[in-house]
Amino acid sequence: MLIAAVIPLYNNPDTILDVALACRKKLTKVVVVDDASTKLPPEFEQTLADNDIILLQHPHNQGYGAAILTGIAKLSRQGFDYAITLDADAQHSPEDLSVFVEAIEKEGIEKDVIFVGVRDFSVPNVPESSKFGRSFSNFWVKLETGIACEDTQSGYRAYPISPIMKIRCISRRYTFAVESLVRAFWGGVRLRELPIHVTYQTKDKYVSHFRPFMDNFRFSMLHTWLVTRRLLPWPVKRLVPKPATPPFHNPFLHPIQFLRFLLKENASPQLLAVSAGVSTFLAVLPLLSCHMLVILYVCVCLRLNKIMALAIQNLYMPPVTPFLCIELGYFLRKGCFLREASMQTIVHELHLRLLDWLLGSLVIAPLFAVIAGAATYFIARRIQRNLNA
Numbered sequence: 001m002l003i004a005a006v007i008p009l010y011n012n013p014d015t016i017l018d019v020a021l022a023c024r025k026k027l028t029k030v031v032v033v034d035d036a037s038t039k040l041p042p043e044f045e046q047t048l049a050d051n052d053i054i055l056l057q058h059p060h061n062q063g064y065g066a067a068i069l070t071g072i073a074k075l076s077r078q079g080f081d082y083a084i085t086l087d088a089d090a091q092h093s094p095e096d097l098s099v100f101v102e103a104i105e106k107e108g109i110e111k112d113v114i115f116v117g118v119r120d121f122s123v124p125n126v127p128e129s130s131k132f133g134r135s136f137s138n139f140w141v142k143l144e145t146g147i148a149c150e151d152t153q154s155g156y157r158a159y160p161i162s163p164i165m166k167i168r169c170i171s172r173r174y175t176f177a178v179e180s181l182v183r184a185f186w187g188g189v190r191l192r193e194l195p196i197h198v199t200y201q202t203k204d205k206y207v208s209h210f211r212p213f214m215d216n217f218r219f220s221m222l223h224t225w226l227v228t229r230r231l232l233p234w235p236v237k238r239l240v241p242k243p244a245t246p247p248f249h250n251p252f253l254h255p256i257q258f259l260r261f262l263l264k265e266n267a268s269p270q271l272l273a274v275s276a277g278v279s280t281f282l283a284v285l286p287l288l289s290c291h292m293l294v295i296l297y298v299c300v301c302l303r304l305n306k307i308m309a310l311a312i313q314n315l316y317m318p319p320v321t322p323f324l325c326i327e328l329g330y331f332l333r334k335g336c337f338l339r340e341a342s343m344q345t346i347v348h349e350l351h352l353r354l355l356d357w358l359l360g361s362l363v364i365a366p367l368f369a370v371i372a373g374a375a376t377y378f379i380a381r382r383i384q385r386n387l388n389a
Contacts, residue, residue, distance in 0.1 A: 001105055002080040003158075004029035005097065006071030007088050008064050013039045015090040017047060022094035023086070024051050026101075031074055032088075033067040036060050064155075065169065065176020076161050081111055084158045092117070092156040093197040100158045103194055108160065112240035114181070114189050116149060117156035117196035125200040129212070133219075137178055139270055140223045144230050145185040146266070146303035149193065152178055156196050163189050163239035174215050175222045182226055187239030231301050266305050269380035275299065277373030279309035283316040284325065284365035286357040312372060322357060325364055329356030332363075 005023040009016055009032055016032070023030045032048060034040070034057045041047075048055045056070055072083045084100050086092040096117065103115055121131060130153075137152040155177060163184060171179040185191065229236075266275070282295050295313055299306045330338040333356060 008067035063173035115158035273377035325360030329360030
C-alpha cells in the first residue's frame with residue numbers, strides 16, 4: 001500500500017515545519033499544499049526540500065478543500081493508494097499516523113474504506129463552537145446517509161485516493177470535509193473510525209481561520225443541498241464495486257423480524273423527532289390523496305423511522321387540520337375568517353379553497369412540525385433514559 005500525508009497550509013508559520021518534519025519521520029512521502037499563505041517561516045521552501053517534502057503552492061487562496069484536492073491529485077498521478085490528511089496547526093499529532101497506517105494495511109486493501117480520526121474532546125481548551133459544530137454536523141450526515149460517524153468535521157482522516165478522485169464536490173473550503181464524506185458514503189465507501197489525540201491551544205494562542213458567520217452559512221447551504229439531492233429520484237454515483245447483498249427476507253414471511261427492524265430504524269430521540277416533524281409538515285400540506293405515499297418516499301430516502309412518521313400523520317387527517325388551514329388562508333387573503341364553514345363551502349367547493357388551504361398550511365405546517373418534533377424528542381429522550389436507568 002502506497003500511503004502519503006497531505007498537509008493543507010494557510011498562515012501557520014509557527015507550527016508547519018514541526019508538523020511536516022514529524023510526518024516525514026513516519027512516512028516516505030509528505031505533501032504540503034500552501035494555499036497562498038502570507039506568513040511562512042524563514043527558509044521554508046529550502047527546509048522542506050532538504051527533507052524531501054513536496055511543496056505545492058496555490059497562486060491565490062482557494063480554501064481548505066481545494067488544498068486537499070490538490071494534494072490528492074498529485075498523489076493520484078504518482079500511483080498512491082491513500083492520502084492521510086492532517087492540519088498544519090499542530091492540533092493533530094503526527095504520532096497517530098502509525099494508527100492510520102496500521103488500519104489501512106489491515107482493512108484498506110480493497111481501497112473502499114475511509115478512515116476518520118475521532119477527536120478526544122475531553123482534553124483542555126476545546127472550543128464550545130467545535131463541540132456544537134461536530135454534533136450539528138454528525139446529525140445531518142446521519143440524516144443524509146444513514147451512517148453514524150462520531151466526528152464528521154475531523155480533518156485527520158485517510159482518503160482512498162481512487163474513489164475520492166471520482167467525486168465531484170461543489171465545496172472547496174471547510175465544507176469539503178463534510179461533503180466529501182457524504183458523497184463517499186453515497187458511493188459505497190465504508191467507514192472506519194480511529195481514536196486520535198488532539199491538542200487545543202489556549203484562546204490567546206489559538207489560531208483559527210474559521211469564519212463563524214460565512215462558514216456556518218456555507219455549512220447550512222451545503223446540508224440543504226445534500227438533503228435535497230438525497231430526495232431527488234435519480235441514483236448517486238457508485239464509487240466502489242457493490243458488495244454481495246444478503247438474501248432478501250420477505251416481510252410477509254417474517255413479519256416479527258420486519259416489524260422489529262422498522263421500530264428500531266433510526267430510533268434515537270433526535271431522529272424520531274425529525275421523523276415526526278417531517279411527517280407533520282407533509283401531512284398538513286394539501287397533498288390530496290397522496291400524503292402517505294409522499295411521507296413514505298421521504299422516509300425511505302432519508303432513512304427516517306417509518307412507524308413514527310406514519311403514526312404521526314394520522315393526527316392531521318381531515319377535517320380539523322384542513323379546516324384550520326383554510327380558515328387561516330382565507331384570513332390571509334381576505335382579512336377576515338370564512339364565516340360560512342359548511343359541507344357546501346368546505347367540501348363541495350374544495351376546488352375554490354385550495355389556495356386558502358395552501359397559504360394556511362405554509363404557516364401551520366412548520367409550526368406544527370416544530371411542536372411535534374420537540375414533543376417527540378423530549379418524550380423519546382425520557383423513555384430512553386428510563387429504559388437505561
